[in-house]
Amino acid sequence: MLGTFLEWIAIIFITVPSFAPVVLNLGFDPVWFGVPFAMNSQMYYLSPPP
Secondary structure: OHHHHOOHHHHHHHHHHHHHHHHHHOOOOHHHHHHHHHHHHHHHHHOOOO
C-alpha cells in the first residue's frame, strides 16, 4: 500500500525505525528481519504507478 504513494527510500525511512526496535525486543535476528523486509519492499515495483 505504501508503494503506491511513496518511493522505496521513503518506505524504508518510515517503516524500519518503527519495526526494528520491536523485532529486536522480541529476540528475532536482525538479518532474518531484514531479508523478508527487503523482499517485501521489492513488491513496490509491482504496485501500480500513482
